[in-house]
Amino acid sequence: MLALLEDLQKSNPVFVLTDEQSEAFVAQLVQRPQDWCIQSKALFLRSRLERQSSRKVERALMQIQVLVDEFSGECPSSVDRTRCFFGSGLLPIWSVQHFLAELFMSLGLVKSALSVYEALEMWDQVIECFTVLEHREKAEQLIRERLQLGETVDLLCSLGEVTYDTGCFERAFQLSGERSAKAMRLMGRMLFFRKEYEAAIPALEKSLSINKLQLNTWFLLGTAAFRTEKWELAAGAYRHCASMDSENHEVWNNLSAAYIKLKQKDRALRTLEEALRCSYENWKIWENYMVIVGHLRKPSVPTIVSWI
Numbered sequence: 431m432l433a434l435l436e437d438l439q440k441s442n443p444v445f446v447l448t449d450e451q452s453e454a455f456v457a458q459l460v461q462r463p464q465d466w467c468i469q470s471k472a473l474f475l476r477s478r479l480e481r482q483s484s485r486k487v488e489r490a491l492m493q494i495q496v497l498v499d500e501f502s503g504e505c506p507s508s509v510d511r512t513r514c515f516f517g518s519g520l521l522p523i524w525s526v527q528h529f530l531a532e533l534f535m536s537l538g539l540v541k542s543a544l545s546v547y548e549a550l551e552m553w554d555q556v557i558e559c560f561t562v563l564e565h566r567e568k569a570e571q572l573i574r575e576r577l578q579l580g581e582t583v584d585l586l587c588s589l590g591e592v593t594y595d596t597g598c599f600e601r602a603f604q605l606s607g608e609r610s611a612k613a614m615r616l617m618g619r620m621l622f623f624r625k626e627y628e629a630a631i632p633a634l635e636k637s638l639s640i641n642k643l644q645l646n647t648w649f650l651l652g653t654a655a656f657r658t659e660k661w662e663l664a665a666g667a668y669r670h671c672a673s674m675d676s677e678n679h680e681v682w683n684n685l686s687a688a689y690i691k692l693k694q695k696d697r698a699l700r701t702l703e704e705a706l707r708c709s710y711e712n713w714k715i716w717e718n719y720m721v722i723v724g725h726l727r728k729p730s731v732p733t734i735v736s737w738i
Contacts (some may be wrong), residue, residue, distance in 0.1 A: 467520045682705035
């Protein structure tokens with residue numbers, strides 16, 4: 431049954447129906463304990479399924495904590511533990527502890543996650559925890575200690591985030607052979623939130639030239655271009671956003687604003703209709719729509735009927 435469950439999860443996409451089918455298998459395995467390894471693997475799989483549920487995530491956390499304690503306990507004996515070890519596919523203890531730390535982070539228990547990451551020597555996650563806790567001095571000290579062992583792109587990016595030094599991102603970009611979209615994305619975001627929009631645009635464009643599948647980065651580029659009155663660039667960036675997320679009314683509304691600046695009011699009207707489709711009750715979009723209609727024409731009856 432455990433093998434069938436593994437086959438089900440690996441041969442089907444990540445989807446609600448797949449999770450529901452998996453829960454049926456897991457329930458049968460948990461209700462009929464026969465072996466320690468199989469039972470532990472079943473409980474781990476159940477916790478992994480329940481982490482997405484707000485009602486069950488606490489039970490998942492407690493279950494994983496119990497599993498971690500059992501790994502370190504003396505019972506059952508080593509003979510009982512290893513009886514079906516290879517057939518069960520039971521994960522090593524550090525993988526279970528890593529999952530426990532991820533659960534702590536998802537619930538906002540950052541200090542608990544920090545202690546687990548430190549024990550596992552997962553320094554990237556430790557730095558992330560220090561940053562979330564706003565212990566920037568500790569994070570910087572740890573990053574510099576790791577950099578003495580050798581520079582990496584991720585460490586330089588983390589140092590730039592902690593120290594707010596854009597030079598770290600430029601160094602990371604050069605170290606990667608100008609192939610790190612992450613370095614330019616983080617640099618562009620930092621410059622954007624500093625309201626240095628002119629400087630942010632080239633960094634965001636470099637990041638997107640390496641990896642175009644970055645929805646938030648396209649949106650930042652569109653906003654930076656709009657605020658610097660580069661209407662063509664703004665419209666192009668928002669079009670990319672709309673192609674990746676066609677249900678985002680804010681993207682359509684911003685795209686229509688760019689078209690208005692370009693004096694393309696027909697296109698602005700069509701994009702506002704898409705925005706209304708996504709957010710019909712938004713009065714701001716209706717106000718923009720009525721202004722454009724007043725300059726062009728009245729909406730046709732079929733258009734109104736399709737919205738209703």
